[in-house]
Amino acid sequence: TRILEANERIATENRRLFKEKGLFVVNLMSGPGAGKTSLLVRTIELLKPHLRVGVIEGDITGTEDAERIQSTGVPVVQINTGGACHLDANMIQEVLPELPLGELDLLFIENVGNLVCPAEFNVGEDMKVMLLSVTEGEDKPLKYPLMFQQSKALVINKIDLLPHLDIDMESLKERARALNRDMEIFEVSCKTSEGLESWTTYLTGLINSTH
Amino acid sequence: TRILEANERIATENRRLFKEKGLFVVNLMSGPGAGKTSLLVRTIELLKPHLRVGVIEGDITGTEDAERIQSTGVPVVQINTGGACHLDANMIQEVLPELPLGELDLLFIENVGNLVCPAEFNVGEDMKVMLLSVTEGEDKPLKYPLMFQQSKALVINKIDLLPHLDIDMESLKERARALNRDMEIFEVSCKTSEGLESWTTYLTGLINSTH
Ligand SMILES: Nc1nc2c(ncn2[C@@H]2O[C@H](COP(=O)(O)OP(=O)(O)OP(=O)(O)O)[C@@H](O)[C@H]2O)c(=O)[nH]1
Ligand SMILES: Nc1nc2c(ncn2[C@@H]2O[C@H](COP(=O)(O)OP(=O)(O)OP(=O)(O)O)[C@@H](O)[C@H]2O)c(=O)[nH]1
């Protein structure tokens, strides 16, 4: 459609700028409350000694998430979409002047909490990463396939709750792999820190191989 | 916008038909995996002896949810939106001929799992009800206000997990009430059945008062 074509043009402009600045950009997506901000706070704690990180927060309204990121000390900008259920390349382009792009190695874009539309809009990122909470159930790849197909990595969060749930983790992972054979899958808990080490090692490896 | 105006016209047509048939219609919304289908299965078990229930299932793709409802024995129709992140009045109107509307008392419409756009589209329902899982966090009313404002009732689900979470239930409820003073709030677990009795009593009361 015309909307997606216009979006692609701006995404390409964003990408050119990111490449000029030597910046690696991750578009982080999930349904509401799966743990995107929690993962970012924990990831920043582990990466901060080695990499210069920045964040763009995307929400319908409010600054709660940006405030949580601010307390980690890294540069952060909050976008309020005013109703749109996803971020697009134009919204990202508009706030780029507010970030010290040349002084960053890694930029996270936390998308609006929605398991559907964010996967349709490129914003200029190097890769899409999605988060799924174990509390959402093993049928999500079957019912919301696009985001699983578009993501380079799937982070399964809140594994500390597994003892209290009936989820079938094997079928969740099989269904995700059926949609996207090469997807990396991490099992983590932002509460207990389990699995965060291999996630941040994966990220550092990607950044080092592109620089 | 023109889309919402066209939608309102069809919603009004749907509503006229529902009134003619003496049908009470609930539009059930939540983010993905909050427990809409689980709530419907448990609610049907409790209501089936007293009321004739039917269900319209809305999903991007797949028939998983309709199959779960089918096993309860009530009439159910599955809508696949093919990408749209919400149901609209036209999608509902198209499947109405497939349901024995004159033989039902209560029709549930399970919307697509999305905490944003479904709240913008009336489909002809008597009321919107939203579900929120305790695992999503107490900040959701601040960040996704529209659905809280539009819903007549809020069902907080998965309270069996509360002992393992750090959520502030009081501030969740205060924030929801700040957006919608008259909203009924239920705390339930579809796993342990806690709180389901008062939810189904509330529904029965509403249906009896409109007939
Ligand atoms: N038990 C448990 N809870 C978690 C974990 N990670 C996050 N949470 C909780 O999940 C809720 C939502 O976390 P957020 O980080 O705000 O989720 P989000 O995806 O950023 O949410 P939105 O931006 O509003 O869509 C909060 O109550 C967190 O405390 C985890 O690993 N284990
Ligand atoms: N612990 C616990 N798990 C629940 C409860 N209700 C539902 N679940 C689990 O939550 C997951 C999602 O439940 P569903 O009923 O499929 O949720 P849904 O909102 O219909 O999901 P979509 O239609 O895909 O958006 C499943 O793994 C359920 O077993 C509950 O009260 N407690």
Ligand SMILES: [Mg+2]
């Ligand atoms: Mg967040």
Ligand SMILES: [Mg+2]
């Ligand atoms: Mg469902």
